[in-house]
Amino acid sequence: MCGIVAYIGNKEAQPLLLDGLRRLEYRGYDSSGMAILNGKLHVSKKVGRITNLEEILSTSPLAGTIGISHTRWATHGEPNDTNAHPHLDASKKLALVHNGVVENYQALKRKLQAAGHVFESQTDTEILAHLVGQTYDTLPPATLNRLETALKIALKQVQGTYGVVVVHADEPDLLVGARRGSPLVLGIGQDEEKGAPKEYFLASDVSAIVAHTQKVVYLKDFDLISLTSNSFSIKSITDKPSEFEISQIDYRSEDADLGTFPHYMIKEIFEQPASIENATRGRTNVEEASAVLGGLNMSPQELREVERIVITACGTALHAGIIGEHIIETLANIPVEIDFASEFRYRNCPMDRRTLVIVVSQSGETADTLGALREARRKGFRVLGICNNVGSTIARETDGGVYMHAGPEIGVAATKSFTSQVTIFALLGLLLGRMRFLSFSHGAEFIEGIDALPDQITEVLKQADKIKAIADKYKDAKSMLYFGRNMQYGVALEGALKMKEISYIHAEGYPAAELKHGVIAMIDHQTPSIFIVPHDSLRSKNVSTMQEVKARRGPIIAIATEGDEEVASIADETIFIPAAHECLLPIISIIPLQLFSYYTAVLLNRDVDKPRNLAKSVTVE
Ligand code: M6R
Numbered sequence: 001m002c003g004i005v006a007y008i009g010n011k012e013a014q015p016l017l018l019d020g021l022r023r024l025e026y027r028g029y030d031s032s033g034m035a036i037l038n039g040k041l042h043v044s045k046k047v048g049r050i051t052n053l054e055e056i057l058s059t060s061p062l063a064g065t066i067g068i069s070h071t072r073w074a075t076h077g078e079p080n081d082t083n084a085h086p087h088l089d090a091s092k093k094l095a096l097v098h099n100g101v102v103e104n105y106q107a108l109k110r111k112l113q114a115a116g117h118v119f120e121s122q123t124d125t126e127i128l129a130h131l132v133g134q135t136y137d138t139l140p141p142a143t144l145n146r147l148e149t150a151l152k153i154a155l156k157q158v159q160g161t162y163g164v165v166v167v168h169a170d171e172p173d174l175l176v177g178a179r180r181g182s183p184l185v186l187g188i189g190q191d192e193e194k195g196a197p198k199e200y201f202l203a204s205d206v207s208a209i210v211a212h213t214q215k216v217v218y219l220k221d222f223d224l225i226s227l228t229s230n231s232f233s234i235k236s237i238t239d240k241p242s243e244f245e246i247s248q249i250d251y252r253s254e255d256a257d258l259g260t261f262p263h264y265m266i267k268e269i270f271e272q273p274a275s276i277e278n279a280t281r282g283r284t285n286v287e288e289a290s291a292v293l294g295g296l297n298m299s300p301q302e303l304r305e306v307e308r309i310v311i312t313a314c315g316t317a318l319h320a321g322i323i324g325e326h327i328i329e330t331l332a333n334i335p336v337e338i339d340f341a342s343e344f345r346y347r348n349c350p351m352d353r354r355t356l357v358i359v360v361s362q363s364g365e366t367a368d369t370l371g372a373l374r375e376a377r378r379k380g381f382r383v384l385g386i387c388n389n390v391g392s393t394i395a396r397e398t399d400g401g402v403y404m405h406a407g408p409e410i411g412v413a414a415t416k417s418f419t420s421q422v423t424i425f426a427l428l429g430l431l432l433g434r435m436r437f438l439s440f441s442h443g444a445e446f447i448e449g450i451d452a453l454p455d456q457i458t459e460v461l462k463q464a465d466k467i468k469a470i471a472d473k474y475k476d477a478k479s480m481l482y483f484g485r486n487m488q489y490g491v492a493l494e495g496a497l498k499m500k501e502i503s504y505i506h507a508e509g510y511p512a513a514e515l516k517h518g519v520i521a522m523i524d525h526q527t528p529s530i531f532i533v534p535h536d537s538l539r540s541k542n543v544s545t546m547q548e549v550k551a552r553r554g555p556i557i558a559i560a561t562e563g564d565e566e567v568a569s570i571a572d573e574t575i576f577i578p579a580a581h582e583c584l585l586p587i588i589s590i591i592p593l594q595l596f597s598y599y600t601a602v603l604l605n606r607d608v609d610k611p612r613n614l615a616k617s618v619t620v621e
Contacts, residue, residue, distance in 0.1 A: 002085075002099040002182075003027050003071040005208045006165045008175045008227050009189055009199025013067035014057060020201070020208035021050050021069055023256065026264065026410040027205065028615030029071035030079035035086040035095035037167045038064030043095060045084035065229070066175060068165045070097035073615050076105070077122025087126040089133020090117055093169040096129040099182040099204055100161030101620050108157065124160075131157065132166060147176050148226045152237050155180070161367070161620065163204050175227040177202050178237060179219045182619050183365050183393060185209070186217040186225060186232060188246065198230045205617075206391075207408055211253035217244045218391035247391055256408045263608045265411035265502070269594050270461060273454035275416040276587065278405040279423045280450055284430075289443030291431040296384060297400030304435050307354035309336045312344040312372045314618070316414035316497065317360040317386075317421060322490035324358070324425030327583045331433035331446075341372035342621075351376075357383045358428075362409055362417035363617040364392020371621070373397055386424050388417050402428070411609050412616045413501050415594050418494060419457075419587045426450060426583055449581040453588070456578045460591040463575060464599075467592055470557060470573045471599035474528050480505060481522060482593075483512035484532035485542060491532050491586045495593030502601040502611045512538075512545040523554040530596075531571070532589050535561040536582045546570050557596075559589050 005020030007013045013036050021032055032053045033045025042062045046052040050071070070085035077083040086095040102108070105124035108131055113119075117130050136150035143149055147168050155162065161181030168174070177184055187209035189199030201209040202225070206216055219225060222237045223244070236242040261267035285292050296303070309328060311321035318340060325336040339349070341359070345368060351357075357376040361369045364387040373394060376383050385394050385401035388409065395401065404420035427450070434443050474480070480499055484492035492509035499507035510519055512531070523529065529549045533542040543566065549556055550570055558571035561579050568574040575592040577585075601608050 002073050002204070003029065003208065004068070004097050004099055004163055004165055004184065004202065004204040006068040006097070006175055006177070006202040007199070008066045008173070008229050010065055010229065011199065012063065013065055014062050016212065017067050017069040018050070018054060018057070019211065020203060021071055023208045023211070024071050024205055025050060026412060026609060026616050027071070027073075028412060028610065029073050031081070031084035032069070032071045033084040033086055034062060034067060034069040035167060036062035036064040036067040037169065037172065038062075039172070041088070041093060041095050041167070041169050043086055043088065045081055045086070047080050047084060066167060066173070068095060068097045068167055068175070075101055075620060076124045083121045083123050085125055087121065087123065087129040089129045091133055091137060094129060094133040094136065094166060096125065096132060096164060096166045098125040098128055099163040099619065100180070102128055102158055102162070103160035104158065128154065128158065128162070128164065136168065145226065147171050147174060148224060151176050151178055152224055155237055165202050173228045175202065176225070178224045180221045181367065184219045186219065187213040188215040188217070189213050200227045200232055202227065206249050207256050207410070210249050210251065210256065214249040216247055216249055216391070218247065218396065219244070220396070221393070250390055251407050256410060263411065265413050265415060265598055265608050268409055268411050268416045269591070269598065271407065272416050272419050272591065273457045275404070275406040275420050276423055276453050276457065278407070279420040280427065283427055284447045284450060286444070286447060288434070289440045289447060290434040291427040293402055293427060293431055295400055295402055300435065303432060305354055306334060306356045306432070308351070309334055309356050309358060310344070310349065310351065311336060311338045311358045311360065312341045312369065313360035314341050314366050314368050316418050316494060317362060317369070319490045319494040319497065320418050320421035320425065321358070321360050322493065323422050323487055323586045324428070326487045326490075327425045327429040328432060330583055331429035331438055332436050334432060341366070342368040345371040345375045351379070351381055355381055357381050358386065359383060359394060359398065360386045360421055361394050362388045362404070362414055364389040364394040365617050365619050366394070367619050367621050370394055370397070386421055388420070412611055412614050413498055413597070413608075418590060422587050423450070423453070426587075429583060446581055446583070449584045452580070453584060456580060456588050457591055460577055460588060463592065464595055467575060467595040468599040470575070471596055472603055474555070474557070475600045475603045477505060477526060477528050479522065480507040480528050480530060481519060482507060482509040482530045482532070483515065483542070483545065484509070485512050485538045487536070487582060487586050488532040488534070488589060491590050491593065492530075494590055495530060495532070495597070498594055498597035499600065501614060502597055502606055502608050503604055504606065504612070505600065512542050515545050515548060520548065520552070523549055523552040525553045525555065528555045528557055530557045530559070530593065532559045533567055534559065534577060534585050534589055535564065535579055536585060543567060543570065559592055
């Protein structure tokens with residue numbers, strides 16, 4: 001989705017903004033642009049990759065120490081130079097960048113057109129720029145905080161979502177921003193600590209500014225921020241006071257670098273032994289054979305009183321939730337329901353006071369998941385979050401939760417966040433189970449299983465070359481089918497999603513027994529079936545389903561437990577994984593499928609980290 005980076009300080013803004021935009025590339029975009037204030041406004045914008053913008057800037061650099069910049073992901077109007085941000089107002093003195101959607105832009109446009117405004121682009125953002133500019137021009141020049149006031153008055157007329165930053169040629173030392181529904185983070189320059197002149201950043205994502213500062217303020221919805229080169233103030237658009245907290249970013253800029261890997265996706269796949277360790281560190285208690293999840297903010301009594309759980313999320317996080325449903329039901333015997341966040345937020349889901357809602361989101365900013373969270377809280381339910389991004393909106397608005405501590409996930413295709421999410425469900429299942437019927441010895445055994453995960457994943461990763469060879473053999477398939485049951489059904493869905501997202505090969509995941517209810521019509525010698533068939537309670541049933549595919553000459557790739565010669569004798573290719581507790585197996589069985597989709601995409605020359613049409617964080621509905 002769109003990205004924002006803005007700077008005010010004593011350094012040249014252009015290189016800092018370009019660096020920030022490059023770090024936001026992973027979010028997905030189709031054009032980029034920049035405006036620098038230096039007596040007058042200087043604007044440069046270009047469709048396509050950031051290198052196109054860099055090219056223009058290398059021949060016509062923009063000098064100045066105050067600037068705003070943007071990567072656009074088209075919603076209103078096709079990707080082209082004109083529709084790229086920043087947009088200017090009628091006076092051409094005000095420039096604005098915007099993430100989000102102005103839902104009532106047509107009505108606002110008609111009003112402005114009636115007042116003589118002419119628009120160059122098809123965007124909702126240009127309407128917003130004109131609206132702020134018009135408001136500014138009508139305010140008396142002596143108005144206190146004139147630009148801030150103009151933005152506030154304009155935004156009160158806007159329906160929709162925004163993360164917005166504005167500069168004005170008549171305000172030579174000022175940046176003003178606001179947010180509602182689209183993230184905006186203030187970065188407080190580290191130079192301040194060394195006694196050097198102050199500097200500030202505003203960005204839609206901390207990864208854009210982590211190279212320059214680790215001291216941030218995550219703005220809340222309706223916050224209005226004004227920045228000069230030596231001070232900042234945060235108020236509320238609603239005229240109520242706004243409190244804020246300065247936080248420390250918990251990763252370094254090197255964590256977001258590629259290192260020796262060719263793509264972020266493969267780097268993040270290989271980071272999983274470490275990310276699983278980070279998700280579990282300090283969260284198990286061997287003496288009590290249980291888990292320690294202090295962030296839930298729930299007393300043992302409250303946890304015991306939970307009678308039903310609803311898990312809601314989108315995409316990969318939803319697949320982790322599907323596995324979470326099985327884990328919690330198996331370990332804690334609590335009924336669990338899972339729903340797409342986009343559906344949950346609009347349906348009347350009957351819940352009673354003992355229902356606990358869990359939202360899962362890597363970014364913590366997904367619009368549908370946030371909508372579901374707010375709907376559940378509106379109805380008075382306790383909502384817990386499983387998030388990766390510390391300080392994200394979802395993390396802030398939940399009543400409690402568990403952070404993944406997976407480090408930055410840059411690849412658009414989620415990988416390490418998935419295994420961290422399932423691991424956290426395993427910890428939660430253990431905690432809830434030990435408060436109910438799960439025995440000490442089962443709990444202790446389960447903890448041993450959790451502790452073994454990093455080494456087991458490392459073993460699977462050693463098969464990368466073998467998996468690459470399998471990918472080479474099947475890369476030209478038009479369609480692939482993924483089968484798994486119970487816990488492994490979520491893995492089948494996730495494996496198929498990974499394949500679709502980055503290779504563009506059609507792939508679907510099914511509960512294996514559904515084969516005979518229709519999907520079997522798809523089986524032929526050109527359509528590979530991927531069976532996730534480890535040693536679990538349904539293995540023998542899966543083996544029978546494999547036979548049905550084999551009888552129809554369908555190629556089979558099996559993910560099986562080490563030493564399972566029966567499965568290997570049926571399948572055309574077998575990737576072995578170590579044995580593990582049934583509830584932990586998905587954390588291991590997904591690894592070969594992540595590698596399989598990665599190598600397939602690489603062999604097909606796909607843009608693995610920036611697949612077509614996708615955005616890392618979906619902050620619009
Ligand atoms: O940030 P979130 O976990 O809330 O994101 C949810 C989905 O948008 C995300 O998992 C998406 O499906 C990824 N592209 C999966 O690889």
